Amino acid sequence: MTHGFAYGRGSDGIAGRKVALAVTAGIKKSDYCPQGRYHFSLREVLTPFELAFKYYFHADYRDFFAFYGAEETPGVDYVSSDSEIERGAREYAKFLRNLE
Numbered sequence: 132m133t134h135g136f137a138y139g140r141g142s143d144g145i146a147g148r149k150v151a152l153a154v155t156a157g158i159k160k161s162d163y164c165p166q167g168r169y170h171f172s173l174r175e176v177l178t179p180f181e182l183a184f185k186y187y188f189h190a191d192y193r194d195f196f197a198f199y200g201a202e203e204t205p206g207v208d209y210v211s212s213d214s215e216i217e218r219g220a221r222e223y224a225k226f227l228r229n230l231e
Contacts, residue, residue: 151193
């Protein structure tokens with residue numbers, strides 16, 4: 132975040148403004164859980180962003196959007212079908228409309 136834009140003397144920054152994250156995870160949602168490949172939920176991974184936006188920048192932090200792919204092995208076998216991508220686009224558009 133840039134001083135004078137997001138925070139700092141003489142700047143209203145992003146205080147009170149809506150902020151939401153959109154994440155392309157690239158892997159299966161099940162990999163983001165205590166028993167999964169990465170042992171943490173995506174929500175837990177994104178906690179530092181929530182902390183910064185809510186409590187440091189005083190923004191109106193909203194929930195995140197995630198598009199999960201179908202990667203079987205990191206860096207290998209990445210497959211998201213056209214229908215998954217189209218469904219993700221529809222879900223993302225809905226997510227944006229609901230931010231109002």
